Structures are given as C-alpha cells and as structure tokens.
Amino acid sequence: MARAGRSPARRRRVPPSLVGLAWVSPWLVGFLAFFAVPMALSLYYSLTDYPLLEPPIYVGAQNYRDMLHDGVFRLVLVNTLIYAAFSVPLGTVVALVIAGLLNQRVRGVSLFRAAVFVPTLVPIVASAMVWMWLFNGELGLINQFLIHVVGTTHPPNWLGDKAWALPALVVMSLWVVGQPVVIYLAALQDVPVQLYEAAALDGMGPARRFWHVALPTISPVVLFNVVILTITCWQVFAVPFIMTEGGPDRATYFYTHYLYDNAFLYQKMGYASALAWVQLLIILVLTGVMFLVSRKLVHQRSA
C-alpha cells in the first residue's frame, strides 16, 4: 500500500472537513467571486447613485422610490407581465401536446424528436434574423400565407404594429419549445404502463388517458418546467433586443432590456441594480406562489 509509510499523526493534522472544503474550493471560489460577492455588491449599489465611471454615493432607498414615479418602469413591468402571462401557458400546452405526440410508437419518431429539438441548438441571433423575415409585413412568409392561402386582405404588420409586435414575440417564443418537450417526453415514458392499461380497460381513449393518467403523473415535471419558463420569460432580452429594439413605441420593451439600458447606456448602475433586485423579488414571489398552488395540483409520489 502506498500510504502504509505515512504516520497516523500526519494524517490527523488535516481535519476531514478542511480537506472537503479544499476539494470543493474551485466551486466555492467561483461561487464567491462570480455570485455571492457580485450579488452583495449589487445590493449595495442599489442603494447608491453609481454612474460606473465615478465612485458610488449612498442615497438610501432613493432608487427604489424613483421606480414608483418611473413611467417606463411601469410600462416594462406590464409588458413583461403580459409576455409571461401568454408565453408560459402557451409554451407549456404546446410542449405537452408535442411531447404527447412524440410519445407515440410511430415510424420515424426519432426524426420528429430531433426536428423538434434542433431549433434550440440554433444561435438565438440567427433565429431572430430568420423570424424577422418570417414576420416581415410586406414580404414575410407568414403574411404571404395569410394572403394567398387564408385569403386575408390586410394581414398584420407583425413587428411594425404596436398591437401585433408583442403577440409576434410570444409566437416566436414557441420556437425553442424543444427543451421542455424533451423533459416532458422523458417523464411521459416514465409513466407506468399498467396505469395506461387500467385506464384503457375502463374505456378511456388516448386523449382522456393523457389528461387523467399521464398529466397527473408527470405534474411535478410540469411544475418544474413552468417555474423555469416563468423565470426565462421574466428575463427575456436577446430576441426583442435584436428583432424590435423594444419598439414600436416601446411595445416590446421588456424588464431586462430596460435594466441593461440603465446600466450601460444611461450609466445608472445604481438604478439598474435596484431594478435587478426588484426583478429577483418578483421572480421569487411568483415561484413561491406557484409552489403554494402546486400543493393541491401536483401529484406527489409516495416513497
């Protein structure tokens, strides 16, 4: 044994807890340097006037009070709320339906599964550029379809019209539905077959089996995905930043975009930090509410 020569006293000199800490130290250092310390600093900066190029000055809760009188803050809050309110349920339903369809034993199902997941691998900038052309009011494929197939005479100018820009982004959010689909699919395949068989014996068709058997069984996974999707929606940034720059007339100006503008365009890092903490608070509250509501709706498997 290689260690046979070591004295027991030497081994005792380093307590196991310290050895453990040493082994996780890369993660701990990363956590402290890139998460805990920046968060603590951000909390402090939220109480300061900090233009980034000058030292921060403590102003107490002024940044938080300013939010109460900031019309743009209210606007981005409402825009983000509407976006999340439509994207989360729509994304969840569509992902569940696709997962349900992909769970069938049909030929070429692997190909369909890959096809659904592939869009999530496409860089978001490339996707945004493609969707900008799809939504183009004059030449876009969607409007060409509406004109020539559906027979619409005045299709919407999706990204150019204040009333349609936000719905267009909600529709586009479905483009990356592949990730939840994969998770739902895995969960659906984990549903015990005997439950389906029992339901079939009771005379249930495929739709009712999905609704009454599969869905309750995978409800913890649904909860997980809804929470993740809600957080993602509240942090939406890249797609509207590229596709609409927040327009027209701030119709697609979302919370994180406003935060970014304050930090780097207006050099109001203090106010941006306060916005970030309010955003965190909103997400925490929403997540808490979802967990509370889920107590009655989510199926808890016994150990």
Next chain:
Amino acid sequence: MEALRHTTAITRRAAVGVLGAAGLGFAVLGPRPRKDAPGGRVVLDYWEKWTGQEGRAMQRLVDRYNASQDRVFVRYFAMAGIGQKALIAIAGGDPPDIIGLWNFNIPAYAEAGALVALDELAAEFGIRREDYAAAVWPLLTHRDRLWGVVSTCGTVALYYNRAMFREAGLDPDRPPRTIDEFDEYNRRLTVVEGGSGGEGRRLARVGFIHTEPGWWSWLWGYFFGGTLYDGARDRATAASAENVAGYRWVQSYAERYGADALISFQSGLGVYGSAQNAFILGKVAMVNQGPWLVNTIVQYKPGMEYAVAPFPVEAGVYDAQRPIGLLDSDVLVIPRGTRHPREAMAFIAFTQRRENIEQLSREHCKNSPLAASSPEFLSSHPNPFVHVHDAIAQSPRAFVFPRTRTWPEYEKEFNAGMQRMWRLQEPAAGALERIQDRAQAQLDDAALRRTRRAELRGERA
C-alpha cells in the same frame, strides 16, 4: 473500507497530478503577451469600433505611424460594443491608451472624469480650433474643456436618384431647396399601385420616407430652425414652435399616404449596407444620408445616377450660403488611468496631419473635418459630391448631437415619440410636449446628481 480508502488515495493523487499538469501546461503553453511590438518601444493599445474596410484604413494609418518613428508602437484592436467595453475598462482601472468613441459619448465620460482633458496637450502638439470646420470643435468639448479629437466626420445631405427625377419630369440639376418644393417632388416621385383608393392600393415607390433608414428620428425640427437642447440653460426644447412645425410636416406624409401603408412599405425595405438598400434598389427616390452611402452604391450599383444637395429647409430659414445639416463624428479620446498620455497624444496628433486625416476620410468615404479641404482631397474622393458635405460642415448652421450626458435617454424618448407621431397616434405638439417633459426630468435628475457629487467633493475638500 480499505478498498475505499485505497481508491480515494489514488483518485486524490491522480486529481492533484492532473491539476498540476494542467497548471504546468498553462504556464508553458498558455497565452503570452503578443510579441508584435518591437522591443524598447512604448506600446500603446488603441481600441476602435471600426472593422472591415474602415478598420483596415485605420490599421494602415497606425502602421504608417509605427513606421514613422521608433519610440512608440501602437496596437490597433477593433471591437464591437466599444462604448460598453470602454466604460467597463475605465471603471475597472485598466483602460487602453486611446479609444475611438462616438462624439455623443463625450459629455457623459467627461463629466464622470473618465477622460484626460486635452486642452494643454492638444495645444502643445499643435491641434488648434481654427484648423477645423466650425461645427467640429463643439463636438469635442464639454463645459469649456477639450476631451477628444476628431478622427473622421460626415455631414448628412439629400441623395436623390437623377434617373427617377427625369422620369417624373423633374430637373435633375435642380434639386428641391425648400420643404414646399420637396413635398411637390415627393408627390411626383411616389408611385401608388392599385388605383386611387380602396382595396389593393399599395405604395410601389416613395419619393421620400422619414423613417428610412431612420437613424436620426430627432433631426427634422432642425430644418425648420428648431433645436432640441439649450445648453446654456440646461433646458430641453423639443416642444418649440419650430420643432412642432417640423413634426407636423413629418406627420403630413403619414396623413397623405396612410400610416399603415408607409409602415408596411418600409417593412419590405432591405438592409442599409446591402444590395437591398432602398435607395439603391429604387424603392425610395430620395434619402437623407452621409457621404458613406457612396461606398454601398459603388459596391452594389456602380452605374447608378445620383446627385447630392443640402437637405431642403422651411422657406423662412432657407439660405443657400448657410446650409443646415447634421454633422456626426467619431472621436479619439485618452481615458483616465492611461500610463502614456503624452505618447497617446503624439499618435493622435499624427492622425490629425492633413495628409493623414484626408486619406483616412477618403478611405472611409467621409468629408474632412478640417476647416478647408485640399483640392486633391476633393478631386480624388470616391464621393463626387463630397464638396456638398464639405460645405455643410463649413456652414455655421451645421448642427451636432445635443451636448448633454442624458442624450441617450433623451434620444430613446424621442424615438418612442417619433413612432407615435409617425403612426398618427398623437399630434406632434402633444408628443413633443411629452418628450420635452421627460427629457427635462432626465436633465434635472442629472443636474441633481451632479450637485450631489460636487457637494460631496466640497465636503471632502
């Protein structure tokens, strides 16, 4: 248990070995400082926003400087999002020696003490106000101090399609001078398909559209004698009578052709710097653009018949000798914290020599920022109408971005307001009033912050 201990010991050793090997590998094979600088020279890092053709032109100038002397070596780094990167580098205390910013960055950076004031250094290196076009120096100063030196500049003028003028029965050698004339030209150049009204009516071509390419939604009031900011009183002046007249004029286009029709038409226009450029493609007969548009014309439609004139103005403010137009510029600044400000200034002074600044301007297809362009510059410039841009730059009525640190917020307000006005969702007067109120609140807030900092400095002193 013994087996477990044995496994742990081996894993630990292996892990330590791997980590050690990785560390050693990084030390031996890891990144090294670039060795492209000859030894013994002071090395300056220069961050710039230009890539592609413009970046290569600046790199050539840097190479000439490096070859012209043996004391300083400048390294050129092109990067996207230079405003944010410079901000973070300066705030982090590790800035480059020279940064190429946009001129509207100067007020915010200067007020924050992020730049080296250049008054003394510039004078020492022979950079004088009288050598530059009238509108250039105010771009470089803030609160009576000089913070940057111009690298390139361009004024904005009316580009029009001569062939379309002829086709519409207009004299291509007599561009419109006043807004009334311009409206008449626009009416004759605009082509509506599908009859005079009803279903299927669409714009096939427009004479002019204010939102193409839509880079400067805020400048239309200037052609009516308006301004957006009174620096002396720190007041937003968006809702002045001149600006209201200017934006009523903008709205008159949406009223004439229909806001939806114009927005739909514009959504079909291609990307500016491509073969689908609306002006090049003939979808728009007139555009308000800088001299750099010729780069795109030469690349994608070299035989295009076009001409350039100062943008028309409201009849009451027309003066052929004093055209009105935007002057935009890029600036070179020395950030706070640089170790070699004098060497940086020496390089900047080199870029300001007539032969260098004119060559760079020519290669960027821009007009010169100097008070008088050389005949060689005008005759060899790729834009045959550069003299028009030059004349606007020399004009006492050339205007620049409002010189306030709150301009980015002010501009955002303006862009949102412009979209409301363009869609006829709000009358010009009301929209401009709202923009002015918000911009003033931003200015007041900035003033409050400035005072707070001044007081704090006073207390500390």
